[in-house]
Amino acid sequence: MVLCQQCPTQPPSLREVTQNVYSPTTLLKLARQRLLREEALAISALKDLPNMMFPEMFEEAFIDGRTKILTAMIPVWPFPYLSVGMNINNLNLDTLKAVLEGLDILISQKVRSSRCKLRGIKWRDTQHDVCGIWSGFHEDKDLPESTTQKQPVENSPECEVKKELKVMTQLQLAEGRVDESTIYLLQWAQQRKDSFHLCCRKLEIQGLTKDTLVEIFNTIRADCIQELKLGFFFINELDLLNPYLRQMNNLLRLTLDHLRGSIGFGEENEEEKAITLISQLPAFHCLQEFNINDVSFIDGNLKEFLRCLKKPLETLCITNCQLSQSDLDYLPYCQNIFELKRLYLSLSLHNLLLAPLGFLLERVRHTLECLNLKSCEIKESQLNALLPALSQCSQLTDVNFYDNNFSLLSLKQLLHHTGKLSQLTNEVYPAPLECYDNRGVILTNRLKNFGPELLDIVRAKRQPKKVAFATMPCFRCDGHYVYDLETQCCHFKWDPLQS
Numbered sequence: 001m002v003l004c005q006q007c008p009t010q011p012p013s014l015r016e017v018t019q020n021v022y023s024p025t026t027l028l029k030l031a032r033q034r035l036l037r038e039e040a041l042a043i044s045a046l047k048d049l050p051n052m053m054f055p056e057m058f059e060e061a062f063i064d065g066r067t068k069i070l071t072a073m074i075p076v077w078p079f080p081y082l083s084v085g086m087n088i089n090n091l092n093l094d095t096l097k098a099v100l101e102g103l104d105i106l107i108s109q110k111v112r113s114s115r116c117k118l119r120g121i122k123w124r125d126t127q128h129d130v131c132g133i134w135s136g137f138h139e140d141k142d143l144p145e146s147t148t149q150k151q152p153v154e155n156s157p158e159c160e161v162k163k164e165l166k167v168m169t170q171l172q173l174a175e176g177r178v179d180e181s182t183i184y185l186l187q188w189a190q191q192r193k194d195s196f197h198l199c200c201r202k203l204e205i206q207g208l209t210k211d212t213l214v215e216i217f218n219t220i221r222a223d224c225i226q227e228l229k230l231g232f233f234f235i236n237e238l239d240l241l242n243p244y245l246r247q248m249n250n251l252l253r254l255t256l257d258h259l260r261g262s263i264g265f266g267e268e269n270e271e272e273k274a275i276t277l278i279s280q281l282p283a284f285h286c287l288q289e290f291n292i293n294d295v296s297f298i299d300g301n302l303k304e305f306l307r308c309l310k311k312p313l314e315t316l317c318i319t320n321c322q323l324s325q326s327d328l329d330y331l332p333y334c335q336n337i338f339e340l341k342r343l344y345l346s347l348s349l350h351n352l353l354l355a356p357l358g359f360l361l362e363r364v365r366h367t368l369e370c371l372n373l374k375s376c377e378i379k380e381s382q383l384n385a386l387l388p389a390l391s392q393c394s395q396l397t398d399v400n401f402y403d404n405n406f407s408l409l410s411l412k413q414l415l416h417h418t419g420k421l422s423q424l425t426n427e428v429y430p431a432p433l434e435c436y437d438n439r440g441v442i443l444t445n446r447l448k449n450f451g452p453e454l455l456d457i458v459r460a461k462r463q464p465k466k467v468a469f470a471t472m473p474c475f476r477c478d479g480h481y482v483y484d485l486e487t488q489c490c491h492f493k494w495d496p497l498q499s
């Protein structure tokens with residue numbers, strides 16, 4: 001239990017909203033507002049509205065809930081794409097119905113307006129300006145950078161389905177908690193399957209029944225899915241999902257979050273059955289990112305979890321799980337993690353020999369850009385196994401060793417090694433153990449005194465950009481003390497990792 005010397009009495013203040021509310025009202029805006037007040041006039045004026053005014057006009061009509069105008073704008077939308085941001089005001093069933101009604105008009109038209117260029121709508125877009133409307137010329141702007149840079153042969157960025165019109169969206173489906181807009185969209189798309197494609201790139205599902213799954217995959221195509229999150233599942237339910245997982249040929253990111261053993265608790269051979277199901281996960285031929293958080297039975301079975309990788313992975317993230325020595329021993333021998341760019345492990349390693357992890361670092365030394373070993377409870381005696389390999393990881397830009405148990409001496413040793421990494425731009429380290437007294441009280445003076453000395457070790461080798469040493473959170477107020485390069489003093493912060 002860690003305590004700070006003087007807990008602040010104020011609760012964390014909410015960040016001030018710094019939006020500029022005083023932007024000048026332009027003539028164009030006045031004209032739009034005038035039009036929006038008179039729906040019939042606005043709709044008749046659409047044919048003369050300059051293209052550049054469409055996105056802003058649509059956005060204002062959307063936020064004001066002028067559904068008739070929204071419907072009328074769709075069949076004359078002068079750009080190939082229309083993105084509706086995830087956090088725009090009024091993103092609800094009414095605005096969805098208005099947009100889909102516009103699409104219905106467009107589909108039913110024998111002769112389309114020559115002005116209409118619409119090929120797709122992104123509903124609940126998480127890229128671009130997530131609070132607004134965005135018009136675009138390309139569909140694939142939201143692919144992860146690495147895919148657009150070097151496209152894997154087996155993965156085409158445009159959806160394979162060549163139907164003229166599509167709605168691209170992300171879906172979050174939890175048993176009993178599917179929102180009305182999602183249900184409406186799924187039903188709408190189901191009824192128009194022949195003329196229209198509902199393209200789901202990002203799917204999140206939590207504990208669904210077989211009937212619901214069949215219904216969903218009747219409407220969306222598994223091979224459109226690029227990002228899948230399976231949360232709060234019992235491992236034996238993977239049986240239901242496996243046929244669909246097998247069709248997900250374009251999956252780039254997979255997250256297993258909070259997977260538990262079978263429903264029949266205490267069943268005999270429960271673990272064995274669970275592992276058989278895990279090992280039956282299909283091969284993912286273009287997966288780039290694999291996240292495993294809070295999953296049971298991984299202990300001693302990591303190999304079975306990583307069996308589904310068929311292409312070198314870029315990001316591996318294992319958090320809040322328990323790993324055994326045999327799992328760690330296996331890691332550097334796993335076929336498809338030699339080109340890792342990002343490795344996140346946040347789980348207790350304090351009982352394990354870390355030599356295999358050092359070996360893994362050595363294998364990925366030419367590609368690894370981000371190493372996060374936060375809260376791994378690594379002790380001084382274990383650190384030496386990592387250091388030689390760490391200093392060879394020449395591409396590293398981000399390291400995070402926060403919340404590990406290093407003495408001043410071992411922290412200095414670590415800095416001598418990370419000091420050699422010339423690409424590092426962001427470094428987070430734990431405050432050394434000497435910064436706490438034997439009751440766990442944070443000794444801020446000590447951190448203040450050690451700070452310059454620690455920074456000097458790095459500065460002797462290169463010009464650091466962002467470095468912070470942070471204490472554990474105080475048990476009472478949950479705040480931390482941080483010494484960083486920017487302020488070069490010891491100060492109180494609610495979150496040590498935020499600047």
Ligand SMILES: [Zn+2]
Pocket residue numbers: 003004005006007008474475476477478479
């Ligand atoms: Zn406190």
Ligand SMILES: [Zn+2]
Pocket residue numbers: 159160161197198199200221224
């Ligand atoms: Zn698609």
